[in-house]
Amino acid sequence: MNVSTSAEVWIASLVTIAIMSFVYKDNPFYRLVENLYVGVSAGHALVLGWGNIRDLALVPMVRDGKWVLVIPVILGLMLYTRYFKKLAWLSRIPLAVMMGIGTGLAISGTVGSQIVNQVRANLVKLNTIDNIIIVVGTFAVLAYFFFMAEHKGALGVLAGGGRYLMMVAFGAAFGSTVMGRMSLFIGRLQYLFGDWLGLIR
């Protein structure tokens, strides 16, 4: 057993244990560390956000004379008018700009990447079991969400099959979730047993 002498490792380990203690019951150590995490995260985001403003707006404006960048800076500052009752309406303008740009970017990419290319990927030869499952599965799940006709006869059978296929998908997703949560916990245990207590290499 080779216990770490690093203050950093001790802090990280004790904070991990404090957070994990919640599974026993709520306690002051857990609440302290939870609040600490929120504060540290906010501070960290603030510092990095300031770095972006400095490198991508202030320095190019002052050093390179790119004064056009004053427009996004003003728009950014306008977000803070929401804290002043009479000027609060101004904050809606930068929000509208952000929503417009964000939506435009997402939609333009979504049509090609997540609709056209996905449909194209389903146009496969029905010469393997995998391909048959993919094509029939797609039609079956789409049939389940087809509400313009009553789910009876062939449509009912197809929609019922789609329902079972979705159940399988939910099961796979749950299994993956369990695996993910266990991986997270293993990562912390490796840190506690290895880096902190020196029980494993």
Next chain:
Amino acid sequence: MLAKLQSLDRRIIYLVVFLSLAVPLLRPIGLPVSIAEETRALHDFIDALPPGTPVVVSFDTSPGGYGELASGAIAILNHMASKDLRAIGMGFFDTGPSLLESAFAASLYAEKEYGVDYVNLGYLAGGENAIASMAKDLLGSFPKDFRGNDTKSLKVMEGITSITDVALVVTVASGTPGIPEWIRQVGDPLKVPLATVVVAVNVPNMTPYLQSGQLCGLIPSMKGAAGYEALISMKGLGTAGMDAQSMSHLAILFFVVLGNVVHYIGKKTGKAGGDKE
């Protein structure tokens, strides 16, 4: 007995799961590791790249997700370093670049020269908009690296002016922005090969992108990392965690079966403790 099982204290379940994880970590069993097809595809892609080829590694994750992704990210970096590939790091989560620094330090890149063999370009705010901005102007989006150096002056960036100059983008992703955003803004429009180290909960969502060829490879969580470590013959955190992973899955399966059996018996005897139909 039935009543006891129906009202089993959740802390007993936690204890059993803890033991199923802790004991194999302290006393490894050495269960075999399987390698997924998509993990092998990513390994083969990187393995075929000539020395000096630039590869972007984007850390789009927070500490909450990184615990699950660290082993895969370090395995990829180890492989890249062993092939003398240039690693161009960046992040679109504010915590990404800090985690990337620790990943570089834990990988073979720690023995290489910063600014020559690898670089951490830092964080760019704005989510998907930031990825689009970076795709349009890589150097303009990261004028300074994470350590405050002038990006253009770094040797590792020689010949790289656009994201299309890199051979591959690997995103270590646990949320948004993540893989769909990278596909929309970089993979599909610019035809840059994409791969990902992804949290297990997102694996089913990523499968359609693999099937369509929009992703050239994938490392699913710690299990994928163990497979990747086997491929590069460098045992690491992934391999070490696989015994614990398997034993904990057995424990969870046991409780799922037990819960259903108890529920079924309870229903039959009219003493259902859970949902009544």
